[in-house]
Amino acid sequence: MATNSLFRGLLRAAVLVGAVAVSAPSLAQDDNDALIARGKGVAIAADCAACHTSSPDKPFAGGRGIGSPMGNIYASNITPSKDDGIGGYSEAQFARAVREGINAKGDHLYPAMPYTAYAGITDADMHALYVYFMQGVAPVDNKVKETRLAFPYSMRWTMAGWNLMFLHKPAAIDATGTERGRYLVDVLGHCSSCHSPRNLLMAERQDAYLGGATIDGWFAPNITSDPVSGIGGWSEDELAAYLKNGHVHGKGQAGGGMAEAVEQSLRFLSDDDIKSMATYLKTVRPIRDPADTKASYAYEGGSALPPTTTLEPLRGDAATGPDVRGVHDTVDGAALYSGACASCHQPSGKGTENQYFPSLSHNRAVGLSRPDNLIMAVLHGLDRQGADMHVSMPAFEYDMTDAQVAAVVNYVEEHFGNPAVHATAEDVATIRAGGPKPLLLKLTPYLMVAGVVVAVLVLWLVVFLVRRRKRKSRR
Numbered sequence: 001m002a003t004n005s006l007f008r009g010l011l012r013a014a015v016l017v018g019a020v021a022v023s024a025p026s027l028a029q030d031d032n033d034a035l036i037a038r039g040k041g042v043a044i045a046a047d048c049a050a051c052h053t054s055s056p057d058k059p060f061a062g063g064r065g066i067g068s069p070m071g072n073i074y075a076s077n078i079t080p081s082k083d084d085g086i087g088g089y090s091e092a093q094f095a096r097a098v099r100e101g102i103n104a105k106g107d108h109l110y111p112a113m114p115y116t117a118y119a120g121i122t123d124a125d126m127h128a129l130y131v132y133f134m135q136g137v138a139p140v141d142n143k144v145k146e147t148r149l150a151f152p153y154s155m156r157w158t159m160a161g162w163n164l165m166f167l168h169k170p171a172a173i174d175a176t177g178t179e180r181g182r183y184l185v186d187v188l189g190h191c192s193s194c195h196s197p198r199n200l201l202m203a204e205r206q207d208a209y210l211g212g213a214t215i216d217g218w219f220a221p222n223i224t225s226d227p228v229s230g231i232g233g234w235s236e237d238e239l240a241a242y243l244k245n246g247h248v249h250g251k252g253q254a255g256g257g258m259a260e261a262v263e264q265s266l267r268f269l270s271d272d273d274i275k276s277m278a279t280y281l282k283t284v285r286p287i288r289d290p291a292d293t294k295a296s297y298a299y300e301g302g303s304a305l306p307p308t309t310t311l312e313p314l315r316g317d318a319a320t321g322p323d324v325r326g327v328h329d330t331v332d333g334a335a336l337y338s339g340a341c342a343s344c345h346q347p348s349g350k351g352t353e354n355q356y357f358p359s360l361s362h363n364r365a366v367g368l369s370r371p372d373n374l375i376m377a378v379l380h381g382l383d384r385q386g387a388d389m390h391v392s393m394p395a396f397e398y399d400m401t402d403a404q405v406a407a408v409v410n411y412v413e414e415h416f417g418n419p420a421v422h423a424t425a426e427d428v429a430t431i432r433a434g435g436p437k438p439l440l441l442k443l444t445p446y447l448m449v450a451g452v453v454v455a456v457l458v459l460w461l462v463v464f465l466v467r468r469r470k471r472k473s474r475r
Contacts, residue, residue, distance in 0.1 A: 038132075046118065073110050079142075098126065100115060120173060243269075333408050375409055
C-alpha cells in the first residue's frame with residue numbers, strides 16, 4: 001500500500017514537472033511578445049518612422065533626406081539587416097547611438113537625429129526598443145545614400161566638441177507616473193527639437209524652451225503656456241484633440257512636420273498619454289513674442305471682396321510640372337483666391353459646414369504675426385491622417401509664381417486673418433528655398449577665413465620659436 005502511494009506521488013510529481021517544462025517556453029514567449037509590443041510603442045511615441053522611412057513598403061529602411069540649412073542628411077537604415085542596417089549592433093551600441101549620437105563604427109551622428117532628447121530614454125524603454133528593432137522589424141537590405149555636407153560641416157569629428165557643450169545627461173524622469181507627460185513631450189516626442197529656437201551653434205536655446213522656431217520653411221509655433229503667443233488659451237481637451245487629430249475648429253490645423261507627427265506618431269498614442277502631454281504643456285513657462293498683440297486664432301479678418309478678374313479654377317498638381325506657371329499671369333489676390341481657394345474654403349473664407357475644408361478665420365496659420373506657414377501651405381499643400389479623418393490640400397508650388405503666392409497670401413491675411421502681416425515675392429522665394437539661412441551659415445565663409453589666418457599665425461609662431469631656439473643653441 002505504501003509502495004503504491006509512493007508510486008502515485010512520484011507520478012504526480014513527474015506530470016507536474018512535465019507541465020512546467022511545457023508551459024515555461026510559452027510563458028517566456030508571452031513575455032517576449034509583450035516586450036516587443038512595448039518597444040513598438042516606444043518607437044511610435046519617438047516617431048522613428050517619420051525620418052527613417054522613405055517608402056511605405058520598406059519601414060525603417062532609411063534613405064529619406066532630412067532637410068537642414070547645411071544640406072540634406074540622409075536617415076540611416078535601422079532595420080536588423082546585417083549588411084545595411086543595425087543587425088550587428090549590440091544593445092550597448094544601439095543605446096549609445098540613440099542616446100549619444102555615436103554609431104557602432106564610432107562615427108558621430110548629426111543632431112538631425114534628436115539624441116539630445118533621447119538621452120533621457122529610460123533603461124527599460126531602451127531595452128524594449130532594442131528588442132523591437134531586432135525581433136519585431138523585418139530586415140531590409142537597403143543601402144542608404146551617404147550624407148555629404150559641405151566643408152567644414154562634413155567633418156563629423158567636430159560633433160565631439162559640440163556634444164561636450166550641448167549633450168548633457170538629463171535628470172531621471174518618472175516615465176510611467178506623474179511625469180509621464182513631460183517624458184513624452186521632452187524625451188520621446190522631442191518636441192523642443194522643432195519648437196525651440198537654436199543658438200549660433202545650432203543647439204536648442206534652453207532660455208526659449210518651446211518658444212517657437214523656423215524649420216525647413218515652416219514656423220513651429222510657440223507652445224508655451226502664454227495665452228497670446230502660445231497655447232495658454234487652449235483648453236486641455238482642445239490640445240488633446242489637436243495632438244490626436246491634427247485640427248481643432250476655431251484654433252488651427254497641423255501642417256508640415258506637425259502633420260507628420262500626428263499621422264505617424266501621436267494618433268496612435270493612448271488617450272491617457274495624449275492627455276498627459278496636454279496637461280504638461282499647460283504648465284510650461286510662458287514666453288511672449290512682442291510682435292503678438294492677440295492670440296493668432298483670435299483673428300477673423302474683414303469681409304471678402306469680389307474678384308476683379310474671373311479665372312478658371314487652378315488645380316494644385318505637382319505632376320503638371322513648372323510649365324503651368326504663367327497660364328494665369330495675374331497678381332490680383334482676389335482673382336487668385338477665387339480661382340485657387342474659394343471652391344474649398346468658400347468665398348467667405350469660412351470653409352465648409354463640417355470643416356473638412358477649414359475656416360481661414362480663427363485659424364492660427366492665418367493669424368500668426370508672420371506669413372511663413374500660410375506660404376508653405378500654399379506652396380506645398382497639406383496631407384494629414386489624423387485619428388478621426390484624412391484631409392488634404394493641393395500644392396500650388398508649380399502653379400503660382402512667387403509674386404502670385406504673395407498676392408493670394410496677402411488677400412487671405414487681409415480679409416480672413418491678421419491684416420498687419422504682409423508677404424513679398426522675396427519672402428516667398430526665401431521660404432520656397434527652405435527658409436532664412438541661420439547666422440552660423442552666413443558667418444561660415446568669414447569663420448573659415450579667420451580659421452586660416454589663425455592657422456597661419458600659429459604656424460608662423462611655431463617656426464619663429466624653433467628658429468629662436470636654434471639661434472640660442474649656437475651661441
